[in-house]
Amino acid sequence: MFNALRTDQLLIGIGSVLRAAADRGAALEDYERSQLLSAYSVARLLAAENVAAPAMLTWIKGELGPVLGDQEAQMAEAGSSIAVGEQLSLLFEQMPADDPRRPEIHRILREMADREVAALAAIPE
Amino acid sequence: MADHHDIDEPKAKALLACMRAVGSVSDDAQVTYLEQLQGGWSRHSYIAEIKDGDEQLSCVVRARPQGSTLDTDLGQEFRVFELLVPESLPTPAVHGFVADEDTPFDGPFFVMDRLPGKAINVWRGRDRAELQADWDGDRGIAEDHVKYLAAIHQIDAGRAAEAATPRSFLETVDHWQGVYEENRIVRDPxxxxxxxxxxxxxxxxxxxxxVHGDYRIGNCLIEDGRISAILDWELSHVGDPRFDIGYMSLNYHGGKFTTPGSELLNAVADHEWFAERYSELTGRPLDPEVVRTFSAVGALMLVAIMTTGLRIYSEHRTTDIRLAWTRFVLPGIRQDLAGIMDW
Incomplete structure (x- = not known):
């Protein structure tokens, strides 16, 4: 959800590894082979993430909305998971330590982490 | 080993010069094989075969490349290896250190012996099965894993501080939070x-x-059912020894990625058995709550290191796509942290 590097940056990276392998005129060394395998893994995980991303965003906004109260409208406008993360980080900064919303948000973030890991495991065929 | 391999002459010359400067090889020594190993996130490692008269030497070159995920001092790592030589631990002898940034290895480097054994990858099912078989069998790897950790923690701290930097709990947390804040691209609540x-x-x-700082079975070599080498000391420091146990207790280090790994600690030993055996060997009881805290600190260290890698990759300071790949490790670590904190 709160992940650095956009899809386009990752696709460019995969392409660069493929190009470097194609340009090499000799057998691949261990390091180069590991680069190719990592690029393959990035492609598969990115595919899994992209399949799940829209539903994940809708889900977390739906869960957080009622907990946030007067900040619900602001969260509803968040157009990406990165924007959700930014808003939550700012909210935690301003929130008193004993704010009853804190454990509720933690519970949602825990479920988000579970869902995200499960989504990455479901690599599309 | 393939014999058709082209040797990078500037690298070969640099490593021989390093070894000659400390008298480890003669002027006649020649590099007969040199290849970069896969793996190595913050250090690059090369294996080298050297013929010196009738003698055949197997060495490893450890280099800190520009665009490393860890801004750690390679010189300190070298000094820690020197410190460990008289200890009864399976660590390699070292053969000279070159501190220059401008070397054929793209940065400072040192040379050490290549110890026998194979590396274990706990994220590979067959490697986890091998460790499980050890645990279900004679427990040679499990016993070595705890025995060597206890031995590391019993090295005289004053002597260790001559090689490694002392760091308190809060200094450790401040350090990794600083690295994280400096490098993060997005905010993560x-x-x-x-x-x-x-x-x-x-x-x-x-x-x-x-403190080893990155103590896990993946940083050891295994031969004949025993640990034959303990490597990768770049995160070592003098501090709270319970860090090592908390760190190796992470689910991630049991082989969890997007699916669960082993239930054994670091895929090697039962958690309780390890804690009891460690306490027996060191005379220091382990509080599970403190271990839990250090698991969180260890997870945050991993996040800081991976975040640094993502920053370096995003700024085109490296083409190493493994740094981009770590982006997909972070959700699992987030999940581990949520569990550690009882969310």
Whole structure:
């Protein structure tokens, strides 16, 4: 959800590894082979993430909305998971330590982490 | 080993010069094989075969490349290896250190013996099965894993401080939070809250000890069912020894990625057995709550290192796509942290 590097940056990276392998005129060394395998893994995980991303965003906004109260409208406008993360980080900064919303948000973030890991495991065929 | 391999002459010359400067090889020595190993996130490692008269030497070159995920001092790592030579630990002898940034290895480097054994990858099912078989069998790897950790923690802390930097609990947390804040590309509320949690759970201090800092079976070599080498000391420091146990207790280090790994600690030994055996060997009881705190600190260290890698990759300071790949490790670590904090 709160992940650095956009899809386009990752696709460019995969392409660069493929190009470097194609340009090499000799057998691949261990390091180069590991680069190719990592690029393959990035492609598969990115595919899994992209399949799940829209539903994940809708889900977390739906869960957080009622907990946030007067900040619900602001969260509803968040157009990406990165924007959700930014808003939550700012909210935690301003929130008193004993704010009853804190454990509720933690519970949602825990479920988000579970869902995200499960989504990455479901690599599309 | 393939014999058709082209040897990079500038690298071969640089490594021989390094070894000659400390008298490890003669002027007639020649590099007969040199290849970069896969793996190595913050260091690049090369294996080298050297013929010196009738003698055949197997060495490893450890280099800190520009665009490393860890801004750690390679010189300190070299000094820690020197410190370990008289200890009864399976660590390699070292053969000289070159501190220059401008070398054929793209940065400073040192040379050490290549110890026998194979590396274990706990994220590979067959490697986890091998470790499980050890645990279900004679437990040679499990016993070595705990015995060597206890031995590391019993090295004289004063002597260790001559090689490795002392670091308190809060200095450790401050350090990794600083690295994280400096390099993060996006905000992550789970990580922000985790730093608040560890600061609220500062354990009572214990006698400082040499901390490996990245102690896990993946940083050891295995031969004939025993640990034959303990490597990768770049994160070593003098501090709270319970860090090593908390760090190796992470689910991630049991082989979890997007699916669960082993239930054994670091895929090697039962958690309780390890804690009891460690306490027996060191005479220091382990408080599970303190271990839990250090698991969170260890997870945050991993996040900081991976975040640095993502920053370096995003700024085109490296083409190493493994740094981009770590982006997909972070959700699982976030999940581990949420569990550690009882969310």
């Amino acid at each position: 789970v990580i922000d809250e985790s730093y608040r949690w560890v600061r609220a759970h500062e354990p009572d201090p214990v006698e400082p000890a040499l």
